[in-house]
Amino acid sequence: MGQAYSYSKGEAELVQPSLHKPGRRLPLRKVLIFTFLCAGSVLFLLPLWWMISTSLKSMQEIAQYPPTFIPEQFHWSNYLETWTAAPFTRYTMNTLLLTFFAVTGNVIVNAFVAYGFAKIRFRGKKLWFSVLLSTIMIPGFVTLIPQYVLFSKLGLVGTYYPIIIPQFLGSAFYIFMLRQFYLTIPTELSEAARIDGAGHFQIWYRIILPLSKPGLAAIAIFAFNGAWNDFLGPLLYVNDESLYTLQIGLQSFRGAMQTQWNYLMAGSVIVLVPMILLFFLFQRYFIEGMNLTAGTKG
């Protein structure tokens, strides 16, 4: 029973012989994969190139036809002008605040609730799980107004509470997702701990959480992106422009008649950077499991 605890990194390294002895030729398979990934990357990056290129053009050049692939002149100043066209510093602070609550709330609460759905046998579980699933099947438009009225009756319209509170009450999508992750963790682990007299809370905290790090990292990333890109929530519930977020700020470049494409794209690029950085950093959790043999880092 005790050996069930042995899914540790150290163990894995012991079992896994190093595949790369210095001086050994690269296997053909790796070369193929590398080539394929390079080609794919180019395809995936082309659309982004167009975004960056537009962000560096003048409006005169954008109005030209056919569109140029590389800007005739690089207008780096677009980025500065975008930043000062609206109070973007303030919007960034606001967005960061909301994102912080979204990430902490979602990671902690959903990890907790999902354990109940995955690892405890209690009466009515099937029913509640069906209810949980069904809440994501109703299109949001039709509950948008009633929900607004509800928050208005609670006196919360005009504050961030309608956006922050739900982040601490579990999200059906993430609970479902983490439940699936927990279900891949062998039962013997928690059973053994039960017999040793551990309570559910301890099992969740000491065994399940450490083992589901990749899943939690995925949730953190998703929750971050969700809050970072959320547009309708802040727009509906906030009445004061000083509480606006980045996504609302971006919209101000879109007119009913005319859109400032270079600013819109420059803003989109700026907004994208933190999400890329976050992903780059969080990847640690995706390479911990098996590919951490000595001397190679992903």
Place this chain on the structure above:
Amino acid sequence: MNMNQPQAGAQHPLKASKPRRGKLARSEDRAGYIFILPWLIGFFGITLLPLLFSLYGSFTNYDITSQMDFIGLANYERMFSSDPLFWKSLSNTIYYVLWMVPLTTIGSVLLALLLNERVAGMRMFRTIFYLPSVLSGVGVYFLWMQLLNPSTGLVNTLLSWVGIAGPAWLTDPFWTKPAVIFMKMWAVGGGMLLYLASLQSVPPQLYEAARLDGASALRRFRHITLPMISPVIFYDVVTSLIGGFQVFQEGYVMTESGGGGPMHSLLFYNLHMWHKAFTVFDMGYAMAMAWVLFVVVMILTALNLKLSKRWVHYEGGDS
């Protein structure tokens, strides 16, 4: 709240197997409800009322601001008998879901497998493939409109290099939905991330043992990887299906004044619903549409759950 105390009854694990719900089962019940409490509070606090309101609203002529009279099943009757756009939008959406779900699922699994390899520059590759899935907002849709341009767009330019004359993606009613599905394929990074996370949870010992037994890579995938990540595939399929039925933005942003494109080929169910609710304030009808969709998706999800018993493998037991 003494959850960290050893549970009374834990010393008698044998009792759990008795049909009579004993002390242990009761404490299990209590623990279960304590764990799902936050979600329950949210459900009763902010989800349930709006849901019930929309259910009741679907039997009324609710227009948000001036009326809400009970009209029985009239909305549902109108939907099935005299709204041609209802059927059009439903069939558009089903077409989209039928293609999008399998394509993105297979796409993201394959991508995750590739990105789980150990190749130089892997962090970079992962970031690049993941990147498009986090782009959001109208900018992206306009970017794609540019890319899908029949003559100067990047997509058809690339196709012409391999000798294919690309179609008029967004103006030819036959090609509009494939164009949108094509766009979706670009954003498989989100699903890829999930599979990457679950591939990491596969114990390496399993592969080692299989290798020692001389199992081929394909067999290893078929008998180890696939079963181990099947719970996550199941999650992905179910949520893509639900999400797919709620496709909206593409039709709203990429067609003239959000009308649903040439011959309504991009009038998705939710777009039709949105117009009913917010353009002509026929909110009662929109709510009825929402509940019809709810029933359709519910049946499909229930089917999925049933079928999952056959192919989803739960290491931790299907509790």
Place this chain on the structure above:
Amino acid sequence: MQIHKHTKTLLIPVLLFGLAATGCTPKQAESSTASADGKVEIDFWTFWGSETRRPIIEKIINDFNASQDKIIVKHTYLPWGDIWTKNLASIAAKNPADVIINDIASVDQRASKKQNTELTAYLEQDNIQDRFYESLWDNVLYEDKAYAIPFNTDTRMLYYNKKAFREAGLDPEKPPATWAELEEYAIKLDKKNGNVYDQVGFHPLWGDFGIDNWLLNADGGKGFFDNDNNMYINTPAKVEAVNWIKSWNDRLGKKNVDAMQAEFGSEQSNPFISGKVAMWIHQGTFATQIRDYGKDMEVGVAPIPEKTEGSGHYSGGGGFVAEIPYGAKHPDEAWEFIKYLTDYDAQKYWAVKNFDNVANKEAASDPELLSDPIYKAAVENLEVTTHFRAPIAVPDFKNLITPQIDSALLGNITAEEALAKAETDVKSMIQQAGK
């Protein structure tokens, strides 16, 4: 002790709820009605958030705030499109803005749904009706009562590239006046290079006009419905118009048209400014884009060509109104501000800065403005501009017409069949709604 830390985290939202329910939220959500110095603060929502428009409206607001000592207007920008969603939600929650800028085409529809405030009492006290163009005033009435005040309007005209005219041997001072001339000019202006067009003279569906407007232009300025809800869908003139539009596709090649339409629909590059298309229909404000991005272009402007001589140069237009959402907290103060907003000074400032057609006649025909030829042409064009209206009962009737016409343009059915089918569908829709 871990447990306690987490319990606290979980308790926070619960506590917040408790607080919310008892009404002692940390920050009062209700907008303060009175500011420190006893002035009333009112909320004004617009979708003018761009660098060009925001300063203009905010200067008007500041002028108003300085002009009196009772009211302070607070401006909130909300993105185009989403502003209506938020407006609806806030009306439903009985907590709306005091003044909002909204679409002129659907004032009556909103009035029928109790989304805006009836202004009869205010108009009896300050009769400002005569400030505005009559056709615009008609649009703010529902059952003969006003529910909004016109702010600005637009009209569509034909812009043409004089240089291209000269190259093609056409007289740049004689723009096309009829459909036949339009076609004749367009053919002369086409420049083909193998299979690809370097320059296209014209296509009816590019630019900012659209099928509906052509059908209106063909049919003596009649849209699909007139103000008395008489239907004009399947008329000979409209059938002719559909066939005429299709003839352009046949001549230029559907594939070419599709390709070019996709490009021009991207809202980015403008084919008229970049010299790809020689004649282009757009609103009056298009002149500012030509000024800003069209280096040394020579542009002429003319009314929309008429179907045959004497049938009328009818054009379509829209515009925006200022209205008081239903249930607004400060309607009297809102009215004071709307009066100011639609008075000569504010309207003239808006027109000069935006090159926009304003609703106030006197401001619109200010000599300083009329000195600009394009602006002058736009003001004159208002005379032949019709505003679309939808019957209250079937606001989304066009959903049944557009696909039929699309189908006719693709050659699947004839124009007669398309409009006949559309008319039948709309009729049954009206019957349904009347139930």
